[in-house]
Amino acid sequence: MRHLLIGLTFSCFCLSVYAKESEKSGLPIRYFSTVPGDAVMEKIMLHPKFNNAQEELPGSPIVLRVVLEQRQDVNNPASFTTGLLAATSLGILPAVMSEDILIRYEVFVNGNSIVDFEFTESFTEVKNIFAGRDSSKLDPEIEQWVLTTTDQFLSSVEKSKEFKELEKEYDFYFGS
Amino acid sequence: MYKSKLILLAVVASLLMLGLSGCAGRVDPNRLSRGLKVSKEVKVPTDVELSIYIPKNMQEAEFFMKYSGYRVEPGRALKEAVMSVSDNFFPAVSLFDTTKPKQFGLLLDIQPEWDFEYGKVILTLDYRVLDTNQNVLLEASVTEKSSRDYNDPTGAFYNAAVRSSQKVIVKILNALKPSAEKFAATNSTSSLNFSQLANMDKPVSTGTAFWINGKGNLVTAAHVINNCLVLKAKDGDKIFDVNIDKTSQLLDVAVLKTEKTSRNYLKFRLHSDFVLGEKVLTVSYPLNGLLDASPNLTFGNVSSKKALSGSLGLFQFSAPIQPGSSGGAVVSEQGEILGIVSSTLRANSLAEKGIIPQNINFALENKFIRKFLTKNQVAYHTLKRSRKNAVGTELASKATVQLSCYQ
Structure with a gap:
């Protein structure tokens, strides 16, 4: 009876380990991002399609790349005027800068882009024009918007024909 | 008099500082650069079906600036610039794609080349314009420089591409005065002799x-x-x-x-x-x-x-x-x-x-x-x-x- 109990406990343990492993149903994807912080990566990796994505997977032919770009819009009259004032006052007066934030989610297979989702939004920022940008973190307002784009990307990629074909091809050659 | 000179000096100094602070920004593809003008005889926008060929390796060119963490995408900048500029005058423009054949009246074959000199990006566009029967109508080259912007490293590539594309498109419009009647889209891109389109001097x-x-x-x-x-x-x-x-x-x-x-x-x-x-x-x-x-x-x-x-x-x-x-x-x-x-x-x-x-x-x-x-x-x-x-x-x-x- 004791042995039976030990056996049952052991098999339960094995099953739970197996369940945890098999939960990783996504493709083995290498994750690469220029977005400061881990919030986007963590959100993506919680999704069943990407729960097998890793940053350290140098040999994987499948890559998910998330690129964030910040472009200052100096053609905006407000940015120009306040920028001029800020420059005249040697930076004592702050400038109201308008900038476009662009985020692109792209899936590559052996260097070929198969799906590409791009989102842009304009933000206004009050800053000293001579101050450097803190590249280690995002402004909370921008981060909040970025995370909404992650949701949109995940829902779009799930429906993408190209991504479904990739999953099918992976299963054909490497599925169990 | 003295006061106005002082104000002028302050404005010049401020503009200089703005420039130094790196706020170059991206140029507007919808506004023609100074000195460029479409002739009054040309009806724009024109309904000619324009197909644009850019070598794939140039469309996909990109590199990573390791120390700043920026990804620079000259290929994407070039493609976006050429298509945005062309779209203003040729609303029926499309990017040449061997997998998606399309009828065309004019074909713009671009062979771009990037170069760099201190603080500047240089783009040379060698281009040819062909009609639907693949006769060469125009062949020329343009070069444009653009200052690098450290807040937007791809921006300089984009700006150089916008300015050079504008030169190319204005030249096509003024030289050929295109119209759908003159350049009817009677052939598909699938019928093209690709050897005539590609640079066959040496393999990429x-x-x-x-x-x-x-x-x-x-x-x-x-x-x-x-x-x-x-x-x-x-x-x-x-x-x-x-x-x-x-x-x-x-x-x-x-x-x-x-x-x-x-x-x-x-x-x-x-x-x-x-x-x-x-x-x-x-x-x-x-x-x-x-x-x-x-x-x-x-x-x-x-x-x-x-x-x-x-x-x-x-x-x-x-x-x-x-x-x-x-x-x-x-x-x-x-x-x-x-x-x-x-x-x-x-x-x-x-x-x-x-x-x-x-x-x-x-x-x-x-x-x-x-x-x-x-x-x-x-x-x-x-x-x-x-x-x-x-x-x-x-x-x-x-x-x-x-x-x-x-x-």
């Missing part, structure tokens, strides 16, 4: 392929033939056209079709297994332009049955390879196909860590190539038993061809 890349049957099928790595507008193979002294039949980007393998056939094809090892340490050889055409086009034979061993972590279907071998070797067969001493040369461990990235990798090369396993060929119903042969007297070097040399990719 070269690789290797090998015969797998007597029906004119060659096998190579997909990355060798991706994005080629024209593909040519050289077998001995004969040069012939090659068409892509099937590809798998996931496996990085492609099967090609030719009019030519060869009896010197290679056969796959029936049992896909191979032994760790087994002797292998590769025949390929590396370093095109440096080495004369002659098969290059190297020996090594199967050094591991696995490759980099996360890789799919690859094994590691030690026979030396160089750029241009991709797509060549990795064969046994008896001449059986064991795999296709796929990639190598990049020495420069490891050199920074003080590691110099030696002959760490990767090949796609035999069993996956066969699975791919079976799926696509392409004939291939297997060897039931190793040919003891067969000389792998000779078999592999005869079955290997050089591929040249033109864009």
Whole structure:
């Protein structure tokens, strides 16, 4: 009876380990991002399609790349005027800068882009024009918007024909 | 008077400081640069169907600035700029794509080249305009420079591309005065002679392929033939056209079709297994332009049955390879196909860590190539038993061809 109990406990343990492993149903994807912080990566990796994505997977032919770009819009009259004032006052007066934030989610297979989702939004920022940008973190307002784009990307990629074909091809050659 | 001079000085100084603070920004593709004007005789926007060809490698050009963490995308900037500028005057514009044939009245064939000088990006666009019957109507070149913006590293590429595209489009409009009647879209891009479109002076890349049957099928790595507008193979002294039949980007393998056939094809090892340490050889055409086009034979061993972590279907071998070797067969001493040369461990990235990798090369396993060929119903042969007297070097040399990719 004791042995039976030990056996049952052991098999339960094995099953739970197996369940945890098999939960990783996504493709083995290498994750690469220029977005400061881990919030986007963590959100993506919680999704069943990407729960097998890793940053350290140098040999994987499948890559998910998330690129964030910040472009200052100096053609905006407000940015120009306040920028001029800020420059005249040697930076004592702050400038109201308008900038476009662009985020692109792209899936590559052996260097070929198969799906590409791009989102842009304009933000206004009050800053000293001579101050450097803190590249280690995002402004909370921008981060909040970025995370909404992650949701949109995940829902779009799930429906993408190209991504479904990739999953099918992976299963054909490497599925169990 | 003195006061107004002081104000003027302050404004000039401020503008200078703004410039120094790096706020260059992106130019507006919808506003023509100074000095450019479309002639009043030209009706714009015009309804001519314009197709624009930009070599794929230029559309996809990008690099990573390691220390600043920025990804710079000259290819994307060029494509966006050319299409935005053209769209203002040619609303029926489309980017040339071999997979999506389209009727066209005019074809703009662009061959761009990037260059750099201190703090500036220089773009030269050599271009030709062809009508629907592929007659060359216009041929010229423009060059534009743009200052680099450290807040937006791709911006300088975009600005140079917008300004040069505007020059090109204004030149086309003023010189040809295009209208849908004058340049009717009677032909499709599928009817084009691609050799006339691509730069055939020299290939953008070269690789290797090998015969797998007597029906004119060659096998190579997909990355060798991706994005080629024209593909040519050289077998001995004969040069012939090659068409892509099937590809798998996931496996990085492609099967090609030719009019030519060869009896010197290679056969796959029936049992896909191979032994760790087994002797292998590769025949390929590396370093095109440096080495004369002659098969290059190297020996090594199967050094591991696995490759980099996360890789799919690859094994590691030690026979030396160089750029241009991709797509060549990795064969046994008896001449059986064991795999296709796929990639190598990049020495420069490891050199920074003080590691110099030696002959760490990767090949796609035999069993996956066969699975791919079976799926696509392409004939291939297997060897039931190793040919003891067969000389792998000779078999592999005869079955290997050089591929040249033109864009």
